[in-house]
Amino acid sequence: MPVFLDNRLWFPDPASASRDGDLNGLVAVGGDMSVPRLLLAYRNGIFPWSVNPITWWSPEPRAIFELDQFHVSRSLAKTIRKQRFQITIDRAFEEVMRNCAKPSPARRNTWITSEFITAYTTLFHQGHAHSVECWEQQQLVGGIYGVAIGGLFAGESMFHRASNASKIALFHLIEYLRLRDFSLFDIQMLTPHTEHLGAISIPRLGYLKRLRQAVEMPCCF
Secondary structure (H helix, E strand, O other), X not given: OOEEEOOOOOOOOHXXXXXXXXXXXXXXXXXXXXXXXXXXXXXXXXXXXXXXXXXXXXXXXXXXXXXXXXXXXXXXXXXXXXXXXXEEEOOOHHHHHHHHHOOEOOEOOOOOOHHHHHHXXXXXXXXXXXXXXXXXXXXXXXXXXXXXXXXXXXXXXXXXXXXXXXXXXXXXXXHHHHHOOOOEEEEEOOOHHHHHOOOEEEOHHHHHHHHHHHOOXXXXX
């Protein structure tokens, strides 16, 4: 059974979360999405996934990108070389989130509600959340956003409105993280799309061990 949170700033041990079916990784229910609680959650390998009620998760297994194992296909490499898109960082964070929240052929529903947009935009303005944007002719056509703590980057969602735009944004984010000596790129759960790009699943306990080291690193996004 999940723990029900009150106003105290704490979380139960994510290693004790459920491993069963639809409840796989459910750690707790309730609380709020204030900046201190969100940062505490990410430092402990936990993330929110719904509102009304707020639910907090740490799935088994956990999906990550190893920063030196991102798969660049020949077609993607060709697009990168053409420099079709312009890449920026932290230029349009809220716009990236709002585009991630829109339905698409591959995603009919989304957890990114107005409450999430408000909470993570606040994180952004306080320097804890970041975005990479992909532009074509001054139009935002792709992007990705997430949370950075020490050497951890927790990717939340990405979108594209032009072919390969989200992959290009992801490629540049990974190069950016490597340049700044980040050690852990969390993407929560593996999908066929991210697996094709080189993402892997690792046991939750292994992830939590790496996380403890990553969040103490003196990295600066």
